[in-house]
Every structure is written in structure tokens, then in C-alpha cells.
Amino acid sequence: MNYYILHYNSNALYQKGARAILNTNSTKPIYVQIAEWIESEILNNHFQANQKVYSQYQLAEMYTINPATAAKGLNLLVDENILFKKRGLGMFVTDEAKEIILNKRKNQTLKRLVQELVLEAKRLQMNKQELIEMIQEANDEEVGP
Amino acid sequence: MNVIECKDLEKLYFRKRVLNNLSFSIEENKITGLIGRNGAGKTTLLKIIAGYIKETNGDINVFSERPFNSLNVSVNSIFVDDHMSFPPALQLGEILEEAGRFYPNWNAKLAKRLFDYFRFDEKGYHNRLSKGKTSTFNMIIGLASRCPLTIFDEPTTGMDEAVRKDFYRALLKDYIAYPRTIIISSHHVNEIEDLLEDVLLIHDGKKLLHLPIGELKEWAIAIKGDSETVVKFIEGKEVLYKNEVGVNTMYVVVKQDSPGSLKEKAHLAGVEVVSVPSSDLFVYLTTDAKGGIDDVFKNN
Numbered sequence: 001m002n003y004y005i006l007h008y009n010s011n012a013l014y015q016k017g018a019r020a021i022l023n024t025n026s027t028k029p030i031y032v033q034i035a036e037w038i039e040s041e042i043l044n045n046h047f048q049a050n051q052k053v054y055s056q057y058q059l060a061e062m063y064t065i066n067p068a069t070a071a072k073g074l075n076l077l078v079d080e081n082i083l084f085k086k087r088g089l090g091m092f093v094t095d096e097a098k099e100i101i102l103n104k105r106k107n108q109t110l111k112r113l114v115q116e117l118v119l120e121a122k123r124l125q126m127n128k129q130e131l132i133e134m135i136q137e138a139n140d141e142e143v144g145p
Numbered sequence: 146m147n148v149i150e151c152k153d154l155e156k157l158y159f160r161k162r163v164l165n166n167l168s169f170s171i172e173e174n175k176i177t178g179l180i181g182r183n184g185a186g187k188t189t190l191l192k193i194i195a196g197y198i199k200e201t202n203g204d205i206n207v208f209s210e211r212p213f214n215s216l217n218v219s220v221n222s223i224f225v226d227d228h229m230s231f232p233p234a235l236q237l238g239e240i241l242e243e244a245g246r247f248y249p250n251w252n253a254k255l256a257k258r259l260f261d262y263f264r265f266d267e268k269g270y271h272n273r274l275s276k277g278k279t280s281t282f283n284m285i286i287g288l289a290s291r292c293p294l295t296i297f298d299e300p301t302t303g304m305d306e307a308v309r310k311d312f313y314r315a316l317l318k319d320y321i322a323y324p325r326t327i328i329i330s331s332h333h334v335n336e337i338e339d340l341l342e343d344v345l346l347i348h349d350g351k352k353l354l355h356l357p358i359g360e361l362k363e364w365a366i367a368i369k370g371d372s373e374t375v376v377k378f379i380e381g382k383e384v385l386y387k388n389e390v391g392v393n394t395m396y397v398v399v400k401q402d403s404p405g406s407l408k409e410k411a412h413l414a415g416v417e418v419v420s421v422p423s424s425d426l427f428v429y430l431t432t433d434a435k436g437g438i439d440d441v442f443k444n445n
Contacts, residue, residue, distance in 0.1 A: 028362075028420075029359050029362040029363065030339060030359070030362075031359055057321050060317065060321060061317070061318065061321060063339070064313060064314055064317055064339060064340070065317075065339045065340070066176055066317075066339065066340055066341055066342045066358070067320075067321060068175070068342040068357075069339070069342070069358065069359060072359055112412075115412070116412070119412075119415060123415075
């Protein structure tokens, strides 16, 4: 009986950890979140080029989600050339994966953030010069001049 | 392959029409969530699929035959709810043993492990279990039977939070190990949505939506902002819910014609885009009065 109690607790912890990454309330569908998580794992060098990534069933179990949802996330990355399929073996990281992800995040995510930044500045009635100075200041603090 | 095919299905209880022109099909080895308000016809539909009751009009085919009086359907399917009846003379341990003779794919090891994990007593009796324990026991039968068509009708009635979570995980793990067609009806949409592949929403016996769960999040979005901008923005769009917050802020849920189409536009128009939790979306879709419960109190 003790075994089961231990098993139960470890499961609960595991789920909690996974939950911290997936956000059910986000506007992003779960499969997009799965894809983004794998992208981050590639950027963090947890997966190298030509290395095998998790299968849809492993992902489904890790996050308690439907395997079809997990597969949709993986296929999204295949479409973007970040992963490639080896028949019967699974999904692997492409050579260009990291570069593609970096480019995508720069051109899409960062661009959108900047757009929001500009809109918010407009709402606060800041002028262009003030905004640019603020960005420069932040950059000096975080990265150095 | 479609496990369930139903066309223009109708069911009348005396003079009341419970199912109304229902047509849909469910593919093999998918987990489908059947969602609907109280009295929408969920249980009636599931019982017709399982062959417990007869349809009044229309066609229903399960494994390519009419389920009522079909031995083929009854051996390949299981209907799990909190009214499952077992021989009162048998002890729980004996029920598990006997269930093994009914279901060809029965997994005795899984049944026993779940039985011990949830701390059941082999010498106990089914009719002496508490509400939550009854549901838990029935769920064990439902999972261990590994029927090609497994139907759970409100499986979590009375279960506490921990058991519900365990159940969802057990269901998913066993589904991965042994894929089969599963239908779950539940009121706790947010709890089951991650498990589902498809959603079937019915209201007043009619089908409202039947689509992959991934598309549901894109199906509608909510926008929030100052009333004037929002009103201008939602012009010509299908509004599902509208609520004014404070003096000059409006929260509106609108249908999105194509995925992502409104999100960008909303950003540029300066209104905030918020996600609509699936459970809220279902409530909006199935509430006739657009102001909700507040309408009841309005004229008094």
C-alpha cells in the first residue's frame, strides 16, 4: 500500500510541474503552447540538431492531453521545418531549427511586443523621443551600452 | 472508420421531443466530449447509442448496425454512469471477476490495481458504497473492460478533486496504451477539455457544434475596451455575449470567421483580446437570454 501512496504523490508533483508551463486560460491553443515549449527546449540546447524529440504519446502523458493535440503541435513544427519526420522512428530536430526559431521570434514575437509597446506609449501620450530614450536606458541597464 | 453514425435522429418521450434531427458521426479511436446543459438530451443520446432505449425516428448505426437489441453492440460497448446495476448478492471482488467473463478485452490486472489504489474492500458490497465511491468503482469497470466503444455519462459525479484528477489521468494513460472510441459527457468542461480530441455540443436535443477541440479556442474570441471602440469594432459580427463593465468598458464575445482573423485587427484597433474559457463559451451558446440570469431580475 505504501508504494501506491508514494506513487500518487510523485504523480501530483509531476503534474504540478507540467501545469506551470501549460496555461489553459491563455488565448493560445494547447497545441501551440506545446510547439512553443519544444522550441524553447531547442533554444536551450536541450535538444540538438538531429536529435529525437518527444513523441506525441510522451507529450500526451507528460501534460495529460489528448495525443492528437500533441501531434498537432509537433506537426506545426514540421511545417515550419524545425522538426522532420523519420518514418517509423519519430520526429527529429533539423539542422536549421535554431536559426528558424530565432528568426521567427525576432520577426513575429518581438515585433508584436514592440507594436504593443508603441501603442501603450501612445495611450500614455508619450512622444517618439521619450520612448526611444526609455528603450535605450533599459538596454543600457540590462545589456550594457 | 465511423463507429457511430446517426442521421436525423429523433426521440420523443410522450409528447416531449428530447432529441431533434440530430445528425453526426464519430470516428474510431477518438475521445469525444459530449457537452450540454441539464436536460439537453445527453443521457438519452448516449443510452440510444448503447442500445438501452429505442429511437423514435431517424437512423442510428453503431458498428454499422442498429444498437437496440444488438448483441454485437452490447458486447463491444459499455455505458458507465452512477446507476449501473450489479447483482446485489455479489461482493465487489466477485463483481470484478464476473465482469471479466462479460467483456472480451477485460484487463484483470488493471482492474485489480485500480481497485487497490482506490482502497476498495473485496468483501464490500456495491449498494453500500458512498456516492463518490460508487462512481469510482463504476469507472474502474469502465476502464478495465477496454470496450471498443466506452461511454462515460457524468463519470465524476460525487468524486472528490483528487479522484477526478486520477481518473482523467488513468483514462488518458489507458487510452494511449489501448486506443478505443470514448465518449465522455460532463459538466466540468474545463477539467476534461485537454483530454478531448473532438467536442459535440447539444442544446434542446439539437446539435450546436461538433468540431476538434483545437478549433474551439479559435472559434470565438472576447474583446474588451472602451464601449465606443468596441461597438465600432463588432459591427457586422456575430455577437454571442455582451456585458458592460463599469461606466465605459465593454466585454463582448464574438464569433471568429477564420482562425486568427480578428486577433490582429483587434490589436491594431486598440482593444484588448482575451481568451474565452471553453466552459463560458458553452454557457453563452446555450443561454437564450443574452443578459443571462440578470434578465430575470431586471423588470422587478
